Amino acid sequence: MEINYIAIIIASLIVFFVWMLWYSEILFGGLWIKEMGISLKDAKKEQSGMRKMLVIQFITTVATTYILAYLLVMLQITEMRPALQLAFWIWFGFLAMPGITAMLWDKRSLTLTLINQSHFLLNLIIATLVLVSM
Secondary structure, eight states: OOOOHHHHHHHHHHHHHHHHHHTSTTTTHHHHHHHHTOOHHHHHHGGGGHHHHHHHHHHHHHHHHHHHHHHHHHTTOOSHHHHHHHHHHHIIIIIIHHHHHHHHHHTOOHHHHHHHHHHHHHHHHHHHHHHHHO
16 A cells, blocks of 8 residues: 555645635634634735635645555555544544643633534545545
8 A cells, every 4th residue: 555645635625625615704714703803804904914824724734634644554544434533533632632722721712622623523534535535
């Protein structure tokens, strides 16, 4: 089993577009802005640096997807169920748990934490589905 770079790019593109949709007004963007304590006026001001942030977001998405692919190859996981289990445990141990402590220390709301953490889990599930199916 080898790393499939085409699958990494496809998974990264899908995850990136889901991210854009997740934090848009269509889904949770308005609630996220409210929970972050940002005014809509300030959010619109921030759009001036949006191109740079989008590029960085995509690069981090590719890196995360690559690491997931690397782990699947190193652990020789080729079937969907164990791959999804790995994705869940990665999320739970390395994203959800630090996310909870960040919520407590940063005094963030449970709503904001749930928006972000459910998105992180969805990203890992989508990437896993693409990586294992290709």
